[in-house]
């Protein structure tokens with residue numbers, strides 16, 4: 421039996437985002453979400469015989485339906501505005517970093533206005549200090565979202581499964597906010613594109629080690645897109661800390677359309693796959709298309725999470741989700757251990773294609 425060759429949708433522009441560094445607990449640290457991720461995945465999938473397809477640059481209308489216009493305008497212009505400011509000369513900072521966050525702790529019910537400086541305005545859209553905006557960030561994030569919508573269009577025209585090599589990742593980006601190394605929500609774009617392409621109900625299964633707070637928020641009140649996630653328990657002290665708990669189940673029309681399955685640090689294949697099986701059964705029962713948020717940072721070697729999933733575990737997750745028989749867009753999320761990253765993605769796709 422010959423293996424199904426999954427189309428790998430990618431764009432050279434996704435290499436243009438160079439985070440340079442992060443600021444974590446006030447200290448400058450090396451970036452982990454680096455452009456080399458694109459190349460190790462691309463090379464491994466090419467060697468595994470999958471078909472590389474360059475995205476066609478379309479998809480901006482879907483992007484605009486997912487995200488607030490203010491966020492899009494900010495990301496498009498922020499770095500240019502930063503360069504016009506004094507930040508390089510004053511402190512040597514060449515990336516956009518927020519300076520304050522106008523949360524209720526600051527505004528406390530007062531009427532508020534947009535800040536006039538970019539270092540103050542940044543905190544209106546950024547919710548952490550780890551997700552800096554550099555010269556190529558907008559083009560890369562937009563290209564990643566374009567990969568997601570193009571992959572959805574391939575599935576809409578009869579492809580059984582398509583993989584979108586999205587980078588930077590997306591599942592932490594909310595409608596009007598960015599953080600967690602994510603700027604635009606690629607999985608939400610894929611789900612929305614599948615809906616527009618005729619799918620009545622789309623299921624999103626998020627395998628990234630961290631809860632996809634952005635995707636969850638975008639669809640929390642909608643019944644036409646299910647969101648299910650297996651991730652390290654935020655209550656054990658992991659990102660995104662304040663959301664991602666099991667009792668968050670959706671609201672309004674979306675009541676019951678969200679499922680969070682948090683797992684303790686140290687969890688390995690057996691319990692993790694049990695949760696993936698639950699989510700596969702949950703979505704296959706009522707959805708007619710699937711989006712998989714394929715974060716491979718739950719793997720044992722990954723420096724960004726304490727989960728201990730093996731490469732075989734990712735292959736088995738692929739066969740569970742591929743076994744649903746649903747047309748699927750697989751969207752790349754996290755995964756930061758460069759020596760094993762390509763192999764984990766390839767193992768997932770091999771399982772999904774065979775499932």
Ligand SMILES: [Zn+2]
Nearest residue numbers: 628629630754
């Ligand atoms: Zn993650």
